[in-house]
Amino acid sequence: MSIDGYLDCAAPRRLELSNDADFDRVDAVRASCDAIFVGAATVRNDNPRLLVRSESRRDERTDRGLAPSPTKVTVTERVELDPGANFFTAGDAEKLVYCASSRFAHARLRLGKVATVVDGGQPVEMRRVSEDLGARGVYRLMVEGGGKVHTQFLTHNLVDELQLVVAPLFVGDSRAPRFVTDGRFPWNPGRRATLAEVRQIGDVVLLRYALSPRFETD
Numbered sequence: 001m002s003i004d005g006y007l008d009c010a011a012p013r014r015l016e017l018s019n020d021a022d023f024d025r026v027d028a029v030r031a032s033c034d035a036i037f038v039g040a041a042t043v044r045n046d047n048p049r050l051l052v053r054s055e056s057r058r059d060e061r062t063d064r065g066l067a068p069s070p071t072k073v074t075v076t077e078r079v080e081l082d083p084g085a086n087f088f089t090a091g092d093a094e095k096l097v098y099c100a101s102s103r104f105a106h107a108r109l110r111l112g113k114v115a116t117v118v119d120g121g122q123p124v125e126m127r128r129v130s131e132d133l134g135a136r137g138v139y140r141l142m143v144e145g146g147g148k149v150h151t152q153f154l155t156h157n158l159v160d161e162l163q164l165v166v167a168p169l170f171v172g173d174s175r176a177p178r179f180v181t182d183g184r185f186p187w188n189p190g191r192r193a194t195l196a197e198v199r200q201i202g203d204v205v206l207l208r209y210a211l212s213p214r215f216e217t218d
């Protein structure tokens with residue numbers, strides 16, 4: 001995020017916040033996970049591929065009998081997702097779309113050929129999504145945004161570790177998406193989170209917070 005807590009600018013063009021060294025670190029984290037989760041707005045706005053970029057990391061995964069890149073997961077209510085988006089077309093990883101029950105039939109019609117569409121309930125709750133992912137063999141999930149998705153995982157106390165990278169710039173536009181939206185967070189003035197690590201990576205800083213007993217120090 002920016003110094004002032006934004007994930008992006010308000011303009012349609014994506015704002016790059018990290019530097020190359022941090023993108024590479026993120027690639028290593030991706031490679032260590034079973035699945036990567038992003039909200040539907042991130043799929044629409046950023047059109048991310050969500051693949052492991054490094055060939056050696058992809059090879060290491062295949063040597064371990066895994067797909068080269070983790071499973072991709074998204075969530076939607078409106079189902080306004082393009083089946084031609086990179087989320088669906090880039091790489092051979094499994095793709096999962098959790099959608100609200102009321103839109104499940106529509107979602108299957110629209111996306112059933114490019115992803116496994118899962119009825120996520122009404123409303124879709126991240127605890128239920130997490131449990132369903134666990135039943136599908138996803139034990140380590142990386143949630144890559146955006147803010148609405150971060151907020152739900154955090155407020156429902158589902159997060160083991162928060163990795164927050166602060167880029168040395170301001171966005172200064174409240175129309176831009178923030179790291180989180182409003183909510184009741186388990187870490188607050190009465191219960192401070194545990195700061196586990198601070199790491200400078202070139203001109204950005206990585207803050208790692210241990211948010212559950214399942215936090216692992218690498």
Ligand SMILES: NC(=O)c1ccc[n+]([C@@H]2O[C@H](COP(=O)([O-])OP(=O)(O)OC[C@H]3O[C@@H](n4cnc5c(N)ncnc54)[C@H](OP(=O)(O)O)[C@@H]3O)[C@@H](O)[C@H]2O)c1
Pocket residue numbers: 001006007008014017038039040041042043045046075076077078079080099100123124125126144145146147148149150152177178
């Ligand atoms: N800096 C970074 O590292 C980073 C990372 C990721 C994203 N971003 C930025 O974040 C912005 C998007 O963030 P955002 O907060 O606007 O959106 P978001 O969290 O990416 O996605 C929100 C959307 O996900 C769906 N959704 C979320 N929770 C749901 C639920 N419980 N049930 C059903 N659907 C649910 C809805 O999709 P529908 O509207 O389809 O119903 C909702 O509009 C983008 O600009 C992107 O560039 C930045």
